Ligand code: NAP
């Protein structure tokens with residue numbers, strides 16, 4: 001039985017990875033932050049199967065202790081302040097957690113169990129102002145947010161520890177991946193949650209920022225499988241994980257509404273643009289400039305050819321299926337909420 005330590009286990013990816021590793025019969029340890037109210041986040045449903053350790057990415061002693069307790073064979077570093085917009089509001093804590101935090105966990109591995117295998121959650125945000133389309137492992141980086149800059153440090157320190165200390169340390173350069181468990185501040189979940197509420201008549205409209213930015217969106221369940229595959233190879237390396245398809249935020253909006261039978265028609269331009277329900281002429285989408293970012297990543301499109309070839313990784317959940325799953329999930333959550341409020 002192998003031991004795995006997951007930082008960020010309560011998050012979206014942490015929860016799918018924990019399920020995946022439990023199925024493979026790993027003993028799963030997960031790092032949790034102390035909160036005033038105990039909250040297992042996305043692993044509430046499997047909390048009895050996980051060995052939790054209280055630790056924080058900014059506290060190196062707690063990470064050394066976590067390595068000592070878990071004696072992990074594989075360490076998946078998924079913990080991060082992961083919301084790009086917040087990284088302008090909290091640039092220093094983002095740097096501490098997403099940048100220096102990576103050195104903290106690498107040092108814990110080096111001190112306690114240098115033969116442990118390490119996965120770093122790198123990101124397509126590091127490509128930022130993209131230098132070529134599509135992006136591959138060889139594309140130069142140009143981060144556009146404090147988040148992207150911090151993650152780039154994490155990426156390079158992982159490579160550096162691999163080369164300096166011969167650690168088995170990999171970075172997965174993962175493009176956007178979403179799911180029914182996505183945080184509601186990210187654009188996809190914000191859209192699917194709003195679509196469900198508008199459909200049920202409990203929200204008038206959805207407010208968004210830049211609808212023309214393009215993302216390469218996959219499903220988290222497919223992406224955690226790639227993380228595991230990276231740690232099962234003969235040699236540690238870095239891989240782009242993406243779908244090789246890109247869509248605008250606008251396309252996501254259209255498809256999500258279409259799934260509940262609403263056809264959106266666009267009127268006017270710029271910050272005055274609105275999306276109307278074609279059958280009722282009612283406004284369902286508006287622009288709110290507060291959701292624009294100080295610097296935008298306009299287009300992400302990843303080429304996962306190396307992962308396809310060397311890891312045998314292929315994504316199984318299509319874009320249409322991703323949107324469908326997210327909308328269906330939010331529709332049933334909203335229906336339950338309405339039922340409960342009617343009973344009360
Ligand atoms: P997420 O849902 O936001 O989860 C982040 C996790 O990190 C949560 O469990 C959170 O704990 C934990 N965390 C935050 N600060 C911490 C700290 N100081 N110490 C310990 N834990 C801390 O993110 P995700 O979407 O699953 O993403 C997982 C990782 O992949 C992140 O590193 C993200 O940057 C990276 N990534 C994500 C994507 C994507 O599209 N999803 C793409 C590329 C890379 P709490 O529950 O206590 O907040």
Ligand code: GDD
Pocket residue numbers: 082083084085123124125174175176177185186187188190207208209210211213214215249291292293296297300
């Ligand atoms: N969140 C949000 N809210 N984004 C909006 C909105 C809005 O109201 N309106 C437009 N957008 C645009 C953003 O400007 C961005 O171009 C795009 O929608 C996607 O935003 P997010 O869903 O917040 O994700 P992200 O691409 O910034 O970052 C995600 O993907 C990265 C990988 O490329 C996160 O998961 C990061 O942690 C991850 O590294």
